[in-house]
Amino acid sequence: MVKRWFKCACASVALLLAACTQVPLAPPPAGFSATGKVNIRQANQSDTAQFTWIASPQQDQLSLATPFGTGLAELVLHYQGDVISSAVLNRGDQLEQANDPEALLQQLTGLSLPVSGLRWWLRGQSKPNEPFTREGDVLVQNGWRISASDYRDGTLPYRIELLRDDIKVRIIINEWNTAAP
Numbered sequence: 001m002v003k004r005w006f007k008c009a010c011a012s013v014a015l016l017l018a019a020c021t022q023v024p025l026a027p028p029p030a031g032f033s034a035t036g037k038v039n040i041r042q043a044n045q046s047d048t049a050q051f052t053w054i055a056s057p058q059q060d061q062l063s064l065a066t067p068f069g070t071g072l073a074e075l076v077l078h079y080q081g082d083v084i085s086s087a088v089l090n091r092g093d094q095l096e097q098a099n100d101p102e103a104l105l106q107q108l109t110g111l112s113l114p115v116s117g118l119r120w121w122l123r124g125q126s127k128p129n130e131p132f133t134r135e136g137d138v139l140v141q142n143g144w145r146i147s148a149s150d151y152r153d154g155t156l157p158y159r160i161e162l163l164r165d166d167i168k169v170r171i172i173i174n175e176w177n178t179a180a181p
Contacts, residue, residue, distance in 0.1 A: 031054070031055050031056035031057065032055050032123075032176065032177065032178045033052065033053060033054045033055065033176075033177045034052075034053045034122055034173050034175070034176050034177075035050075035051065035052045035053075035173070035174050035175050036050070036051060036158075036171060036172045036173040036174040036175070037049070037050055037051070037067075037171070037172045037174070038050075038051050038064075038113070038169065038170070038171050038172075039169070039170045040111055040112060040113060040167065040168075040169050041167070041168045041169075041170075042112055042166055042167045042168075043166055047110075047111060048067055049064045049065060049066065049067070049072060049111075050064070050065040050066070050067060050069065051063065051064050051065070051171075053118065053122060055119055057079070058078065058079055059076055059077060059078050059079060060076070060077040060079075060115075060118075060119055061074065061075070061076050061077075062074070062075040062076075062077075062115060062118075064109070064111075071092075072091070072109060073089055073090065073091040073105070073108065073109050074089070074090045074091075075087060075088070075089050075090075075101060075104075075105060075115060076088045076089075076090075077101055077115065077116075077119075082127070082128045082129055084099070084101060084116060085099075086098070086099060087099065087100070087101035087104055087115075089101075089104050089105060089108055089109075091108050091109065094108060096108060101115045101116060102114060102115060102116060112167050113169065114142070114144055114162060114164075114169070116142075117141065117142060117144065117146075121139070121141075121144075121146050121148075121160060121162065122157075122160060122171070122173070123148075123156055123157070124139070124146075124148030124151075124156075124157045124160070125139075126139055126141055127141060127142070130142065137149070143164050143165075144162050144163065144164045145162070145163040145164070146160065146161070146162055147160070147161045147162075147163075148160050149161075153176075156173075156176050156178075157173070158172065158173045158174075158176075159171070159172055159173070160173075
C-alpha cells in the first residue's frame with residue numbers, strides 16, 4: 001500500500017512539474033500586436049510614453065507617443081531569422097538607420113529601452129539562441145531581469161518589468177492582438 005501511494009505521489013509531482021514548465025514562444029507566423037504604456041526610470045529621470053508594438057515574422061514596428069498622444073518616434077526592426085539585420089528610426093523629420101537599435105533610440109530620443117529582446121520579453125519568454133537563467137518567476141537575460149505577470153487570459157502577460165543596473169522599465173499592456181497585423 002505504501003509502495004502504491006509513493007508511485008501515485010511521484011506521478012503527481014511529475015505532472016505538476018511538467019505543467020509548470022514554460023514552452024518558449026516563437027513569433028506567431030501571422031504576427032501580434034500590443035498597445036500600452038511604458039515608464040522608464042534611470043537615475044533621477046523618469047519618462048512615460050504610450051506605445052504600440054506590431055510584430056510580424058520579418059519586422060517589428062514600435063511607435064512611441066507622449067501620454068497625450070503626440071507622436072515621438074517610430075522604430076522599425078528588420079529581422080533575418082531571429083537576428084536584427086537593421087533598425088530604422090523615424091523621429092519627425094529625422095530618419096536614421098543603424099544595426100544597433102538601442103544606441104539609435106538612445107541617441108535620437110534619450111530613451112534607454114532594450115528593444116532587441118522585447119519581441120520575446122513582452123510575452124514573458126526568453127530571446128532564442130541567447131543564454132538565460134530563471135530565478136523563480138524572473139527571467140535573466142543579457143543583463144536584464146525580466147518579470148512578467150498579470151496573465152489575465154492565461155497565456156500573455158499584461159505587466160512586464162525590466163531591471164538592469166540603475167534602469168527600471170515598467171510596461172503595462174492595455175490590449176493584445178494575436179491576429180495578423
